Amino acid sequence: MAIYELVKPEIRSIAPYVPGKSIAEIAEKYNLESDSIIKLGSNENPLGPSPAAVSALQEAAATVNIYPSADARELVDAISAYVGMPQANIVASGPGMDGLLDGLMRMLMSADSEVVVTTPTFSYYEISATACGAKPVFVKRNENFDVDIDRVIAAVNENTKVVFICSPNNPTGNITAEKELRRLLDSVECLVFVDEAYVEFAGSDIASLVGEYDNLVVGRTFSKAFGLAGLRLGYGIMPAWLKVEYMKAATPFNVSAPAVAAGIAALSDREHLEASQQMVIDGREYLQANLPFKVYGSQANFMLVDVAPNSAKDVCDHLLRRGIIVRDCTSFRDAGDSFIRVTVGTEEQNARIVEGFSTYL
């Protein structure tokens, strides 16, 4: 037996994750000054973290010799107040919402399990389910990237454990309407995981539906609107029966004490949140009006740009040479090769994006 065969075949079958590019990587490759580069490829908050969260982190540093509470209770209380749902329905998770996905897959998936993934979408659903032995079944979104709920329902069978719906969807920016989600929740017996990573930029959310359905889980993160991507903090809103089981399987102390402190502070800093939301609302309008390609409507902090008949790779190379990092979506399953995802930046950054795309033509 070759030594690498010690690794489960389902892990070996996974294609390596393609992350957004980093500033250091691009500075070196194109011989640019690091501080001239703008990073708009990973949907981070260009305003930075909330100053209140930074202070809380500094303060928490003095006591990191002590374990945090096992269930991050103080943070769960703050999240409960923020989302308007009882503590019994909230779990805090690390690392990030990705940690929540991993925890759920670990407790739900076995060799004959299936999950339904609506493509193109966030790639970690497929990866975490596959790593736990499950088979991902793909249902492609329609030409406007809306989910065809009837096709999703038809793809569910007795082995299906979870349907993943990202809303607003990464990388397309559109939401799935509550009416459609209700139809899905009413029609299937498996769990429906609705990923609301970008909910603070959308006009609606479905957290309260967790009180009505025993098969709905909502995933959230502090990485996007709250500007804490480097801290790796997320949370889930789920039925109480599922939280009880989840807590049995979750990694103990998976949310660090500094993350607990920073999360609470970030939730209390409404000024920073509102400034971040307003920047995105203004930026979306500007990019929609000024980018010289087809731009899809977005309820998130990024825009999907279709550069056809050009290739996304060529346009991204042109932008990178100018110190602008955006996300080539070619690696997203079922996305084709002409889509680019651009994080909404500050006014100044957005002007550079428009100039970068315009000079390609």
Ligand SMILES: *Cc1c(COP(=O)(O)O)cnc(C)c1O
């Ligand atoms: C960024 C992102 C996440 C991951 O969030 P983390 O909390 O940073 O792990 C989850 N889902 C979607 C759709 C995302 O874009």
